[in-house]
Amino acid sequence: MIDLNTLSPREAAYIAHNSYFTLKDWVKGEPSAGMEKTSTVKRMVVGNGIGSGVKGGDTNTSLRSTDLKGASLNTVFRGETAGLSTGFGYVLSFRRNGLNQVIIASRGTRVEHSLADGLADLHAAITSFGGYGQVHAGFANAFASIVPNLARQETRIRDADIVHCVGHSLGGAISTLVAAHYAGARGAGVKLYTFGSPRVGAHVTPQAFESLIGKDNIYRVSHDLDPVAMVGPYPYSHVNGLASDANNMMLRSPTAKLIGVANHDMRRYVESMSDAARDLSWQDVRGFSAEVVHDNAVLARWLLRSVDNPSVFTTRLVEGLSVILKAFAHFLQMQSVTSAIISGMTAIDLFAAALSRGIDRYAAANPQLLAGLQVAAVWARVAVVGMKFTIAVIKAIMTRMMDVIKPLMMEAIAKVGAGNPLPLMIAGATAITGHVIA
Amino acid sequence: MPRPVLTPTPIAASTFRCLTRPRPRAGEHWLRVATCALAATLLLGCEPAQSTSSSTDTMFGLFKSKSPSSVDPSVGAPLVREPAFPAGAATPPAAAYPQVDRMSLDALPPAGVLSSAVDGKSPAEAWVAPSKPDALALVNVFEPKRRCELWLVDRKDGKRLATPVPLQLDANQQKWSACSAQEVLSLPGGKLLVAMRYRVPNPVDALFLLDATGVARKFGLIQPDWPAGLPSRFLDNLQLTPDAVLAVYRTDSVRLGAERYVNRFDHLVLFSPRHPTGLEVAQIGIDDGNVRDWHFARGKLWLHTSDDRGDAPRTFDWSLDLSHVL
Numbered sequence: 001m002i003d004l005n006t007l008s009p010r011e012a013a014y015i016a017h018n019s020y021f022t023l024k025d026w027v028k029g030e031p032s033a034g035m036e037k038t039s040t041v042k043r044m045v046v047g048n049g050i051g052s053g054v055k056g057g058d059t060n061t062s063l064r065s066t067d068l069k070g071a072s073l074n075t076v077f078r079g080e081t082a083g084l085s086t087g088f089g090y091v092l093s094f095r096r097n098g099l100n101q102v103i104i105a106s107r108g109t110r111v112e113h114s115l116a117d118g119l120a121d122l123h124a125a126i127t128s129f130g131g132y133g134q135v136h137a138g139f140a141n142a143f144a145s146i147v148p149n150l151a152r153q154e155t156r157i158r159d160a161d162i163v164h165c166v167g168h169s170l171g172g173a174i175s176t177l178v179a180a181h182y183a184g185a186r187g188a189g190v191k192l193y194t195f196g197s198p199r200v201g202a203h204v205t206p207q208a209f210e211s212l213i214g215k216d217n218i219y220r221v222s223h224d225l226d227p228v229a230m231v232g233p234y235p236y237s238h239v240n241g242l243a244s245d246a247n248n249m250m251l252r253s254p255t256a257k258l259i260g261v262a263n264h265d266m267r268r269y270v271e272s273m274s275d276a277a278r279d280l281s282w283q284d285v286r287g288f289s290a291e292v293v294h295d296n297a298v299l300a301r302w303l304l305r306s307v308d309n310p311s312v313f314t315t316r317l318v319e320g321l322s323v324i325l326k327a328f329a330h331f332l333q334m335q336s337v338t339s340a341i342i343s344g345m346t347a348i349d350l351f352a353a354a355l356s357r358g359i360d361r362y363a364a365a366n367p368q369l370l371a372g373l374q375v376a377a378v379w380a381r382v383a384v385v386g387m388k389f390t391i392a393v394i395k396a397i398m399t400r401m402m403d404v405i406k407p408l409m410m411e412a413i414a415k416v417g418a419g420n421p422l423p424l425m426i427a428g429a430t431a432i433t434g435h436v437i438a
Numbered sequence: 439m440p441r442p443v444l445t446p447t448p449i450a451a452s453t454f455r456c457l458t459r460p461r462p463r464a465g466e467h468w469l470r471v472a473t474c475a476l477a478a479t480l481l482l483g484c485e486p487a488q489s490t491s492s493s494t495d496t497m498f499g500l501f502k503s504k505s506p507s508s509v510d511p512s513v514g515a516p517l518v519r520e521p522a523f524p525a526g527a528a529t530p531p532a533a534a535y536p537q538v539d540r541m542s543l544d545a546l547p548p549a550g551v552l553s554s555a556v557d558g559k560s561p562a563e564a565w566v567a568p569s570k571p572d573a574l575a576l577v578n579v580f581e582p583k584r585r586c587e588l589w590l591v592d593r594k595d596g597k598r599l600a601t602p603v604p605l606q607l608d609a610n611q612q613k614w615s616a617c618s619a620q621e622v623l624s625l626p627g628g629k630l631l632v633a634m635r636y637r638v639p640n641p642v643d644a645l646f647l648l649d650a651t652g653v654a655r656k657f658g659l660i661q662p663d664w665p666a667g668l669p670s671r672f673l674d675n676l677q678l679t680p681d682a683v684l685a686v687y688r689t690d691s692v693r694l695g696a697e698r699y700v701n702r703f704d705h706l707v708l709f710s711p712r713h714p715t716g717l718e719v720a721q722i723g724i725d726d727g728n729v730r731d732w733h734f735a736r737g738k739l740w741l742h743t744s745d746d747r748g749d750a751p752r753t754f755d756w757s758l759d760l761s762h763v764l
Contacts, residue, residue, distance in 0.1 A: 014668075017668070020697075029698070049667075060667045060668055061668050065669070251639070251640070252637075252638075252639045252640035253640060254640055254641070261693070261696075262693050265693075265696060265697050266697060267664075267668070267697050267699070270668055271641060271662070271670065272640070272641055274641075274669065274670065275584070275616075275618055275620070275635060276618075276620040276621065276635070276669065276670070277563070277578045277580075277584070277618035277619060277620060277635075278558060278563070278578070278580055278584075278618070279558075284584070284616075287583065287615070287616075288615065288616070288637055288639050291615050291637075291639040292639065
């Protein structure tokens with residue numbers, strides 16, 4: 001049964017994809033700082049979808065080929081990141097199923113920023129957001145920059161029966177804040193669709209957002225080996241981040257076996273959400289997600305194997321990793337962290353959470369865990385003994401894992417052709433672990 | 439199996455490649471041969487274009503093409519670089535064999551009745567090829583999960599499915615979580631060329647040749663035509679003669695940067711009464727460009743290609759004489 005009050009997977013994926021055309025010259029494949037002309041955005045979003053780099057025919061993500069073909073582009077809005085004001089998204093309205101519906105689309109981050117400006121954001125602090133909890137300051141700043149522009153559409157957004165917030169990558173993070181903002185202002189009727197979004201909120205904030213928007217109204221799609229969806233680590237977490245959440249739709253990555261930047265491309269998400277035989281339903285997507293193994297040890301193995309050609313020590317560590325992670329999970333359960341939350345964590349989260357809760361004292365009294373950590377210590381060349389042994393070993397393992405994720409994440413968001421690298425505005429790992437992405 | 443190639447060594451290939459550049463005048467011929475031979479000897483290739491499968495490593499290996507084009511020996515002619523693509527291409531001839539019809543089924547097979555009204559809501563859809571003695575129906579079933587079935591259509595009642603044909607697409611197909619035919623091309627002899635998407639559980643695309651026996655040939659994994667944008671296209675075809683069609687599919691995607699991909703190889707496959715299971719007449723490597731336009735006239739195939747990897751696309755025009763294989 002088609003739910004006309006919810007964007008279909010194809011509609012949502014197309015919107016997340018075509019929102020990039022708000023960035024100046026994205027349509028030419030040569031993005032630059034600035035905002036694209038409204039007429040061009042309109043052509044790419046609801047028109048013929050043909051850009052200068054695109055072959056003729058209906059060969060793009062224009063909504064003309066969907067049920068939203070009659071939608072009206074109301075505005076293209078700016079946003080500010082890293083001190084630069086650029087085209088950031090658009091507002092679209094349409095009527096379906098007898099209801100007035102509005103789409104607020106936000107694009108991801110790309111080549112328009114300078115490396116220097118962006119690096120400053122990497123160290124941005126956690127900040128409070130609308131009384132709902134703590135979020136990453138870089139995302140909050142970007143959100144704050146688009147609010148005045150969205151205010152011009154306030155009446156339309158306020159009076160709509162349903163508001164759909166859509167985005168990929170950074171756009172997914174901003175859309176999460178946009179959805180929370182309007183869910184708080186309106187009280188109901190807000191839906192959120194994200195693809196490859198990083199984590200936005202820390203501690204209990206994601207749960208607060210879920211209560212505000214409604215878990216059933218949050219459609220979070222990720223690839224299991226998308227490096228951007230893995231950051232920032234604990235205490236950040238995803239909305240609908242539990243493995244048991246029906247709308248936590250983690251799909252098998254296109255590359256299938258390796259963490260890689262291709263798994264972050266919106267084009268790849270469109271592929272994952274496509275079937276030319278017939279459009280997928282969200283139920284179809286949930287079905288594909290159900291086949292993906294949610295095991296925080298799986299990612300850890302991939303990360304560690306990616307570090308080098310596995311040495312004997314690496315192989316032994318990887319083999320013993322399940323024991324270590326199970327012990328950590330057991331420890332967290334003793335600390336009243338539910339197994340559902342633990343299953344939604346990556347290995348890095350698990351390590352960070354355990355560190356923050358005093359795993360070192362637990363390890364000292366657990367010979368089996370200590371033995372596993374000693375294997376890891378040899379692999380990581382940790383010479384520390386005594387009270388700080390456990391902490392040093394865990395940090396060493398995390399550092400290796402983060403060393404794999406960091407360049408991939410940077411590459412995933414940083415390059416367009418020969419463009420300069422740029423950062424994602426993510427505060428990196430936590431102050432607890434001292435792993436700040438830089 | 440490695441493809442036989444026209445030229446056996448890198449040097450010979452490069453020399454040959456130079457000779458296939460815009461044709462020299464008669465008086466300049468030997469001078470150009472000597473120049474090309476010298477340059478080829480020094481650099482092992484003036485520019486990647488002509489086929490070679492040699493893996494000879496030298497200190498000049500960096501100059502070698504990693505994506506060599508090749509032409510099947512049975513074609514009996516090389517891929518020739520041309521100065522321009524011919525303007526005003528003639529309309530391709532109509533196919534002399536029946537084309538597939540996309541139809542809906544009002545119920546799951548075998549009960550469903552075929553109808554030409556396709557509204558995207560029926561529990562199953564079919565591509566029906568009115569081949570003889572039995573029409574083939576490739577059926578996409580959408581409930582309870584997506585799967586693909588092959589049926590023979592009832593000879594007496596052309597609206598009903600009669601006999602299932604076991605589809606043996608892959609040794610591990612029982613592990614697929616979903617499968618559906620994405621694009622179907624009707625071929626001479628009642629065969630179907632099918633771009634299939636299945637999930638393992640990540641989406642995988644593969645190309646198959648189907649006939650009344652089930653699978654006649656598996657071409658392997660394929661990629662969408664990345665530079666052509668979305669929605670993804672997997673197959674293009676050019677009718678050469680009323681009973682011969684050329685199909686192109688792509689393999690080996692290369693990621694250039696965020697959201698930007700090209701394919702390393704375009705495969706041109708000829709289907710005709712002489713080549714009922716397909717003859718790959720040429721494989722075009724990305725160094726010679728991805729095929730963006732094509733045209734057939736007087737036994738010769740013309741290609742316009744583009745290599746989009748650099749800041750500015752490099753375009754090429756080629757010809758390939760197919761008269762020996764038609």
